[in-house]
Amino acid sequence: MEERVRGQWLESARTLQRFADQAAGQAAAVAAEVASRLRSGGKVLAFGNGGSAADAQHLAAEFVNRFLRDRPPLAAVALTTDTSALTAIGNDFGFDQVFEKQVRALARPGDVAVGISTSGRSPNVVRALRAAREAGCLCVGLTGEGGGDLAELCDHLVRAPSRHTPRIQECHIAWIHALCDLVDEILFPLEPT
Numbered sequence: 001m002e003e004r005v006r007g008q009w010l011e012s013a014r015t016l017q018r019f020a021d022q023a024a025g026q027a028a029a030v031a032a033e034v035a036s037r038l039r040s041g042g043k044v045l046a047f048g049n050g051g052s053a054a055d056a057q058h059l060a061a062e063f064v065n066r067f068l069r070d071r072p073p074l075a076a077v078a079l080t081t082d083t084s085a086l087t088a089i090g091n092d093f094g095f096d097q098v099f100e101k102q103v104r105a106l107a108r109p110g111d112v113a114v115g116i117s118t119s120g121r122s123p124n125v126v127r128a129l130r131a132a133r134e135a136g137c138l139c140v141g142l143t144g145e146g147g148g149d150l151a152e153l154c155d156h157l158v159r160a161p162s163r164h165t166p167r168i169q170e171c172h173i174a175w176i177h178a179l180c181d182l183v184d185e186i187l188f189p190l191e192p193t
Contacts, residue, residue, distance in 0.1 A: 031182030043075035047099040048116030053080035067180040071188040099128035109136030120148020129153040144168040
Protein backbone atom coordinates (compact mmCIF):
# COMPACT_ATOMS: atom_id res chain seq x y z
CA MET A 1 0.00 0.00 0.00
CA GLU A 2 2.85 2.38 0.77
CA GLU A 3 4.31 1.76 -2.68
CA ARG A 4 0.96 2.57 -4.25
CA VAL A 5 0.80 5.90 -2.41
CA ARG A 6 4.45 6.68 -3.20
CA GLY A 7 3.81 5.92 -6.87
CA GLN A 8 0.81 8.26 -6.99
CA TRP A 9 2.76 11.07 -5.35
CA LEU A 10 5.73 10.61 -7.67
CA GLU A 11 3.41 10.64 -10.69
CA SER A 12 1.83 13.81 -9.31
CA ALA A 13 5.25 15.43 -8.85
CA ARG A 14 6.30 14.55 -12.41
CA THR A 15 3.02 15.91 -13.81
CA LEU A 16 3.32 19.14 -11.82
CA GLN A 17 6.92 19.56 -13.04
CA ARG A 18 5.80 19.27 -16.67
CA PHE A 19 2.93 21.66 -15.92
CA ALA A 20 5.32 24.18 -14.33
CA ASP A 21 7.53 24.06 -17.42
CA GLN A 22 4.65 24.62 -19.85
CA ALA A 23 2.18 26.84 -17.94
CA ALA A 24 4.15 29.33 -15.81
CA GLY A 25 4.35 31.99 -18.52
CA GLN A 26 0.69 31.56 -19.32
CA ALA A 27 -0.24 31.92 -15.63
CA ALA A 28 1.64 35.23 -15.51
CA ALA A 29 -0.11 36.50 -18.65
CA VAL A 30 -3.56 35.49 -17.40
CA ALA A 31 -2.89 37.05 -13.99
CA ALA A 32 -2.01 40.37 -15.62
CA GLU A 33 -5.26 40.37 -17.60
CA VAL A 34 -7.37 39.28 -14.63
CA ALA A 35 -5.80 41.95 -12.41
CA SER A 36 -6.44 44.62 -15.03
CA ARG A 37 -10.09 43.64 -15.32
CA LEU A 38 -10.58 43.50 -11.55
CA ARG A 39 -8.92 46.92 -11.22
CA SER A 40 -11.37 48.29 -13.80
CA GLY A 41 -14.42 46.99 -11.93
CA GLY A 42 -14.80 43.58 -13.55
CA LYS A 43 -15.50 40.36 -11.72
CA VAL A 44 -14.55 36.70 -12.01
CA LEU A 45 -17.24 34.08 -12.66
CA ALA A 46 -16.03 30.51 -12.08
CA PHE A 47 -17.81 27.23 -12.74
CA GLY A 48 -17.33 23.49 -13.17
CA ASN A 49 -18.76 20.14 -12.08
CA GLY A 50 -17.81 17.85 -9.19
CA GLY A 51 -14.21 18.44 -8.16
CA SER A 52 -14.07 21.28 -10.66
CA ALA A 53 -17.03 22.89 -8.87
CA ALA A 54 -14.99 22.75 -5.69
CA ASP A 55 -12.07 24.36 -7.54
CA ALA A 56 -14.37 27.14 -8.81
CA GLN A 57 -15.54 27.77 -5.25
CA HIS A 58 -11.96 27.71 -4.00
CA LEU A 59 -10.94 30.33 -6.57
CA ALA A 60 -13.84 32.62 -5.69
CA ALA A 61 -13.18 32.28 -1.95
CA GLU A 62 -9.50 33.18 -2.35
CA PHE A 63 -10.42 36.34 -4.27
CA VAL A 64 -13.31 37.46 -2.07
CA ASN A 65 -11.60 36.77 1.25
CA ARG A 66 -7.83 36.69 0.80
CA PHE A 67 -5.08 34.46 -0.43
CA LEU A 68 -1.86 34.96 1.54
CA ARG A 69 -2.06 38.62 2.47
CA ASP A 70 -4.69 40.88 3.92
CA ARG A 71 -6.13 43.13 1.22
CA PRO A 72 -9.49 44.43 0.05
CA PRO A 73 -11.89 41.80 -1.32
CA LEU A 74 -11.88 41.10 -5.05
CA ALA A 75 -15.11 40.48 -6.98
CA ALA A 76 -15.56 36.79 -7.72
CA VAL A 77 -18.54 34.44 -7.81
CA ALA A 78 -18.68 30.65 -8.08
CA LEU A 79 -21.73 29.77 -10.17
CA THR A 80 -21.82 26.37 -8.48
CA THR A 81 -23.19 27.48 -5.10
CA ASP A 82 -26.74 28.80 -5.55
CA THR A 83 -28.76 25.61 -5.16
CA SER A 84 -32.06 27.35 -5.88
CA ALA A 85 -30.79 28.70 -9.21
CA LEU A 86 -29.06 25.43 -10.10
CA THR A 87 -32.10 23.27 -9.36
CA ALA A 88 -34.61 25.67 -10.94
CA ILE A 89 -32.60 25.94 -14.16
CA GLY A 90 -31.85 22.21 -14.17
CA ASN A 91 -35.49 21.34 -13.61
CA ASP A 92 -36.98 23.84 -16.07
CA PHE A 93 -34.35 23.89 -18.84
CA GLY A 94 -31.88 21.04 -18.23
CA PHE A 95 -28.53 20.62 -16.54
CA ASP A 96 -26.71 21.79 -19.69
CA GLN A 97 -27.91 25.35 -18.99
CA VAL A 98 -27.20 25.67 -15.24
CA PHE A 99 -24.11 27.85 -15.77
CA GLU A 100 -25.08 29.42 -19.08
CA LYS A 101 -28.19 31.10 -17.71
CA GLN A 102 -26.24 32.49 -14.75
CA VAL A 103 -23.56 33.82 -17.10
CA ARG A 104 -26.22 35.48 -19.25
CA ALA A 105 -27.68 37.10 -16.12
CA LEU A 106 -24.41 38.21 -14.50
CA ALA A 107 -21.63 38.59 -17.08
CA ARG A 108 -20.69 41.97 -18.45
CA PRO A 109 -17.96 43.13 -20.83
CA GLY A 110 -14.73 43.31 -18.86
CA ASP A 111 -15.53 40.32 -16.64
CA VAL A 112 -13.56 37.07 -16.56
CA ALA A 113 -15.16 33.64 -17.00
CA VAL A 114 -13.18 30.66 -15.70
CA GLY A 115 -14.63 27.37 -16.93
CA ILE A 116 -13.14 24.21 -15.43
CA SER A 117 -13.59 20.80 -17.06
CA THR A 118 -11.00 18.04 -16.80
CA SER A 119 -12.22 16.54 -20.09
CA GLY A 120 -12.90 19.85 -21.80
CA ARG A 121 -16.24 18.42 -22.91
CA SER A 122 -18.69 19.21 -20.09
CA PRO A 123 -21.73 20.56 -21.97
CA ASN A 124 -22.74 23.03 -19.26
CA VAL A 125 -19.20 24.46 -19.07
CA VAL A 126 -18.96 24.70 -22.87
CA ARG A 127 -22.32 26.49 -23.11
CA ALA A 128 -21.40 28.90 -20.32
CA LEU A 129 -18.07 29.81 -21.94
CA ARG A 130 -19.84 30.39 -25.24
CA ALA A 131 -22.27 32.76 -23.45
CA ALA A 132 -19.37 34.47 -21.67
CA ARG A 133 -17.59 35.06 -24.99
CA GLU A 134 -20.80 36.58 -26.40
CA ALA A 135 -21.00 38.83 -23.32
CA GLY A 136 -17.50 40.20 -23.88
CA CYS A 137 -15.72 38.34 -21.07
CA LEU A 138 -12.14 37.19 -21.01
CA CYS A 139 -12.58 33.41 -21.22
CA VAL A 140 -10.17 31.11 -19.40
CA GLY A 141 -10.52 27.34 -19.56
CA LEU A 142 -8.84 24.83 -17.27
CA THR A 143 -8.75 21.34 -18.71
CA GLY A 144 -6.63 18.27 -19.33
CA GLU A 145 -4.19 17.33 -22.04
CA GLY A 146 -6.57 17.25 -24.98
CA GLY A 147 -8.48 20.46 -24.33
CA GLY A 148 -11.74 19.11 -25.71
CA ASP A 149 -14.33 21.62 -26.84
CA LEU A 150 -12.94 24.43 -24.67
CA ALA A 151 -10.07 25.18 -27.06
CA GLU A 152 -12.20 27.13 -29.52
CA LEU A 153 -13.95 29.14 -26.80
CA CYS A 154 -11.10 30.36 -24.63
CA ASP A 155 -8.71 33.28 -24.81
CA HIS A 156 -6.45 31.23 -22.54
CA LEU A 157 -6.66 27.44 -22.36
CA VAL A 158 -4.75 25.97 -19.43
CA ARG A 159 -4.04 22.31 -20.23
CA ALA A 160 -2.76 20.04 -17.50
CA PRO A 161 -0.35 17.55 -19.13
CA SER A 162 -2.35 14.45 -18.23
CA ARG A 163 -5.50 12.53 -19.11
CA HIS A 164 -5.84 11.22 -15.54
CA THR A 165 -8.45 13.21 -13.58
CA PRO A 166 -6.63 13.35 -10.22
CA ARG A 167 -3.41 14.63 -11.85
CA ILE A 168 -5.40 17.20 -13.87
CA GLN A 169 -7.15 18.46 -10.75
CA GLU A 170 -3.85 18.73 -8.88
CA CYS A 171 -2.51 20.92 -11.67
CA HIS A 172 -5.65 23.03 -11.66
CA ILE A 173 -5.45 23.83 -7.96
CA ALA A 174 -1.74 24.64 -8.28
CA TRP A 175 -2.60 27.00 -11.16
CA ILE A 176 -5.42 28.62 -9.17
CA HIS A 177 -3.05 29.27 -6.27
CA ALA A 178 -0.47 30.76 -8.64
CA LEU A 179 -3.14 32.98 -10.21
CA CYS A 180 -4.27 34.25 -6.80
CA ASP A 181 -0.70 34.95 -5.72
CA LEU A 182 0.15 36.83 -8.92
CA VAL A 183 -3.06 38.89 -8.91
CA ASP A 184 -2.38 39.90 -5.31
CA GLU A 185 1.20 40.84 -6.21
CA ILE A 186 0.03 42.96 -9.15
CA LEU A 187 -2.81 44.73 -7.36
CA PHE A 188 -1.38 44.93 -3.83
CA PRO A 189 2.41 44.72 -4.05
CA LEU A 190 4.20 44.30 -0.76
CA GLU A 191 6.36 47.20 0.36
CA PRO A 192 10.07 46.42 0.10
CA THR A 193 11.62 45.67 3.48
